[in-house]
Amino acid sequence: MRRSTFTSVRRFLLGIAITATPAFANVDGTLDTRLDPPTTSHNTGAPGVFRFSWDLGGALPNTNVDTSSAIGVQPDGKFLVAGYSWNTFAGQDQYACALARYGAEGLLDPSFGSGGMIVNNFFNAQTGVDCYPLFVTLLGDGHIVWGGSLYTNVEFAWLGRMDANGTIDVTFGGSGNGFYIGGANTATASLVVDTDGSLYAAGHAIPANFSDSDFYLLALDPDGVFQYARSVFFDLGGDRNDQAKALVLQQIPGTSCGANCFILPHSELYLVGTAANTPYQDLANHDCAVAAFRKDLFATEFTIDTFFGPALDGRLAIDFPVGSSNEGDNDCRVAISRPGNDYQQVGQGVVIGGENYFISTLGGGTPGLASNYALAEIDPAGNVAREDAFAFFEEFSTPGIYNGILAMVREPGGRIVVTGYAGSSDPDRAPSDVGVIRFNPDYTRDTTFGNDGAGLAIVTLDGTLPTLQREWGTALAIDTQGRLLLAGNRSFNYGSSADYDWLVARLNTSDIIFRDGIDGVVY
Secondary structure: OOOOOOEOOEEEEOOEEEEOEOEOOOOOOOEOOOOOOOOOOOEOOOOOEEEEOOOOOOOOOOOEEEEEEEEEEOOOOOEEEEEEEEEEEOOEEEEEEEEEEEOOOOOEOOOOOEOOEEEEOOOOOOOOOEEEEEEEEEOOOOOEEEEEEEEOOOEEEEEEEEOOOOOEOOOOOOOOOOEEEEEEOEEEEEEEEOOOOOEEEEEEEOOOOOOOEEEEEEEEOOOOOEEEEEEEOOOOOOOOEEEEEEEEEEEEOOEEEEOOEEEOOEEEEEEEEEEEOOOOOOOOOEEEEEEEEEEEOOOOOOEEOOOOOOOOOOEEEEOOOOOOOOOOEEEEEEEEEEOOOOOOOOOOEEEEEEEEEEEEOOOOOOOEEEEEEEEEEEOOOOOEEEOOOOEOOOOOOOOOOOEEEEEEEEOOOOOEEEEEEEEOOOOOOOOEEEEEEEEOOOOOEOOOOOOOOOOEEEEOOEOOEOOOOEEEEEEEEEOOOOOEEEEEEEEEEEOOEEEEEEEEEEEOOOOOOOEOOOOOOOO
């Protein structure tokens, strides 16, 4: 592949009768059985999770490859899932960008695109143009922005905007076709929108010598017109391959930091990803990496934050500990804001998540590669506040078992929910399932969540379809009722080709059992 009960509840408060919206009493981490599209080919027989296949065609071996990568929730409860699907376009086999909108029950929304779906191909007369959407963002005015990277023989960053019904907004991007296409050897993987509507995307760019890639920050105005770009390199060793995969924007208020010290109001952008390091003996070595950019109160552009990091150069690299092994390889992919409880003097911290690979000698047999979930917290000065919040799906991580974080959200109360793939050595299960873990604000597992008694929810289609599935989660969102929406994928070999479908699930949370329409009010 190239690149409960249903109840109407009336309560009286201070003499005023309040009728709460009917709701379900939930058990945290269980599948919400109301997500159950009826009588469709995508129904799995397991209410709360369904699969979705585009199967647009194209030549083997990728004929049935459909992969989801992003999810977004609308205020009305509808939700969007973005990904890519193999097809033939203008005589070329290539990946098309695919976007679908579903109603709360999981049925396609016919008011969006063509029957609820949008397929977007890009054209090049010489070769296929693979389109990979990696984010979808809903704006306050109802517009939808999505984007990621295009790949021919080089990469190009791209963003597009459409209206609420999926019609391309041709005013976006400055080119008259509704898209911003970046320069060659640029790519984007994450997007944030500033309070003034400015768009900031993080990714990577290949400098002029074509020998490595650097962290890349792309700044566009609210209508997608290029403003400026920034890059940061780590070049710790190895192949010097540095790629930003997540982006966090914080508005830091002015605050006292002690005697004769005052931090001026400013904005902060944190780019999070992976930087290559000198290879270990038995496996390639990467470190988690963070680059910080700052925009002061009256500044017009973000520049590197020279107050951040151990060398005060805006950069921080983290090499996770690996327990019993002296070797490690880290791949960080996601980041969220941390509530300011611990850092009220200087704003908020940032939590990053990913995967910690290592050579495992546990479980007997020949040592081999394994991996676990990994989390770290960074304070605003660029110090590692903690990096010991690991989540193990197996009691011991045995060779060939991989567990990694691919998506992460923070609930209003400060708890952190992560998802990715949960490897299993059980011969009766697939090589991996979707694993969802919820951590308390202190990083202990929330044992009230999930179905294993230790804060883990497993989402799987094993047993509902004829063959064992390989499944993993790629995106998380919190919907308007506080439930967790999850997008992921399932795969198995189909004849001589690979067969991938989207997997969509919704998990209950019991934070809000009865709601009157006001966020955070519970009866």
